[in-house]
Amino acid sequence: MDLAGVHGTSLEPLPLQMGDRAMPHDPATPQDSLAVNSWNEWDPLEEMIVGSADNASFEPTEPGSRPAIRNRPETPFPTGPKSQEAVDLANEELAGLADLLRSQGVTVRRPGPHDFSAPVRTPDFEVENQYCAVCPRDVMITMGNEIIEATMSRRARYFEYQPYRKLVYEYWNSDPRVGWTTAPKPSMADGMYREEFWDWPLEKRHERMHSFEFCVHQDEVVFDAADISRLGRDILVQESMTTNRAGVHWLKRHLEPRGFRVHAVHFPLDFFPSHIDCTFVPVRPGLILTNPDRPLREGEEAMFLRNDWELVDVPEPVLGNHEMPQYCQSSKWLSMNVLSISPTKVVVEEQEKPLQDLMAKLDFEVFTVPFRNVFEYGGSLHCATWDVRRRGTREDYFPDLDYRPLV
Template sequence: MQLNSFDEWSPLREAIVGSATNYTSHERELSFDLFFHDNLANDNASRSEWYYPRLSPSGQGQSPASSRLPIKQRYVDELNEDLAGIAQALQSLGVTVHRPMNVDASTSRVQTPAWEASVVPPLNVRDNTLIVGDEIIETPPMIRSRYFETKFLGPVFNEYFRQGARWTVMPRPWMTDASFDLSYARNTAGGPTEPIEDPQQSPYDVGMEMMIDGAQCLRLGRDLVVNIATVNHAMGCDWLERHLEGRFRVHRVHKLSDSHIDSMVLALRPGTLLVRSEAVADKLPEPLRKWDLIVPPEPKHNNFPQYDDDDLILTSPFIDLNVLSTSPDTVLVNEACPELMRKLEQQGFTVVPVRHRHRRLFGGGFHCFTLDTVRDGGAEDYLG
């Protein structure tokens, strides 16, 4: 089928489900700490101070071993089981599922002239790609280890391109320390300390650069709502506005979170939003404040696995708000969240429970792990 995806709820026909094959570690460095700032600061209580060893400039040796935090293999194995379950659930609903290329076990590093880092598999495929109608837009990455992540989606993108899709790559940043706007982290309690006070110079410094993720965008027909927390995001949004002018309207919201919007607010159908709290709606464009709000119950601690002190928590307890709609009345929800399932059923939704155990360790829920490429909807005007 041809690429066509304008919103978050129209009947889903095709989607990409991410891969965690050969996911071995997290690498603590500036871009990682800034991206996960809110949760590193607030959800790892056993760690009193954050520090990252410097990434070595390319050609000057490897990064210090202590910067790489191994992930226990049993978590990766269980994550791969759960990804297979997500794919099976979608297929049972008539959705064609595509999978990215896997990271080969021999590929452990990503390297540019400015830096090197560990490589991350294409798991959270929502992040580095924005689908707008019949166009694939590869967005400029925000984490160094994910710099070439969209290359693993290349075979799927190639096929859509052959079928007529547009395919655009936003400018790629150098991602030196000077590229990042540090103001959000500096002005937020907690979080990484050393990289905020002592960014390192590089011969490749060009000043702040555009960096923005597709998951910062809420798609509503011909409208995009984009979360902006840094100068990097604002520059990326500038690019989107100019590139999409005449086809889509772009609406900015500010500091809903440090980056992604899809664990703060999701549109489940026209006129209905799932929001973390009513306060979130106050920051949305005025027409969206008139939509019905579903506020989920507070997450229960027994909904999550218990982890060891050396396991790095990357998402807040609200990660299960990150659901995936397959139609205006059908939603994939984590089976560990009976309270959320009951809430959605009370609002007339059909809930499809699916297992997803380690979402707090791998930074994503069902919406993050999937990229919808074909839906039935079009460029409707939902905001007036």
């Protein structure tokens, strides 16, 4: 398919890829790397990157983002560096998560220093400052023995891979079996965005919810890594404000020759979708936590039900949308942004007692850490981590699945 086109070209929303043609011959599963190895969201965790709030700034207003103070939208959003108090509070909680992981035998690494107050200027755009390194999950993802750097979708996050680059070189140099791919950087020029999107009333969003057209056009490859969820051989990618259909096509064309099956998924009742890990969260083989406010598009649940997966709605969060931190741009559903240490161990935010009880009922050993001060930076436990190594191999958790590859 030719993705080139004039500004505004729209690809059809990608269906979940099921059909009557079998997957072509799988290439041999690559030899496991001792440095980089992670095929899903739940295998026993061995090495993890935990984010840092050092030198963080407020995310600026730009075509892909219009931050607003919660409950005070008429008040101008702050600009420039975060206060040292806000940075210290978040760093204390991030350090607490790192300590918990170490207590479970996990090697923990942290991103390098970066000046997020520095402006960015390219031939296509400029922005007054950058954002933060709290959420490595947004930028980096491990696909088996390969590290992939996402394109990103916002100007302030264009260079957010830099705090992780020294670590990536270390992994890449340590083992010739480690792959490293940087996805093509989009222009982030004005024409890449649909700026009128921000002015649509909710009624118009509801009318257009099945077209899955958001603030980014379809001409360039755009995706955030946090819109991806790994289930062994099968990869889920959410079409969203931060991942367009060209981004899904790029991932399919890159991953299918390596033996993966890539499925686009949609949540039509989420009018501002951004990152799948507060909506559809796999925690072990056969079990996915689901968001009761954001059901899958009709028909897309068949892949899971036919293969005996259980979809379990999470309880209402302890905090409502109006009680979230005032500078947080995420929804109350950060509550379900849990982190799996293994198929039997999960980390849940300290105050989310209803979710903790559900996970215990589902036979998990539940660990808790306070994380509310990290919410201001756009993520919770899963967002604030990037798993580099889990103990396991690529498995097929969907044996009853016909798949139509893109190429």
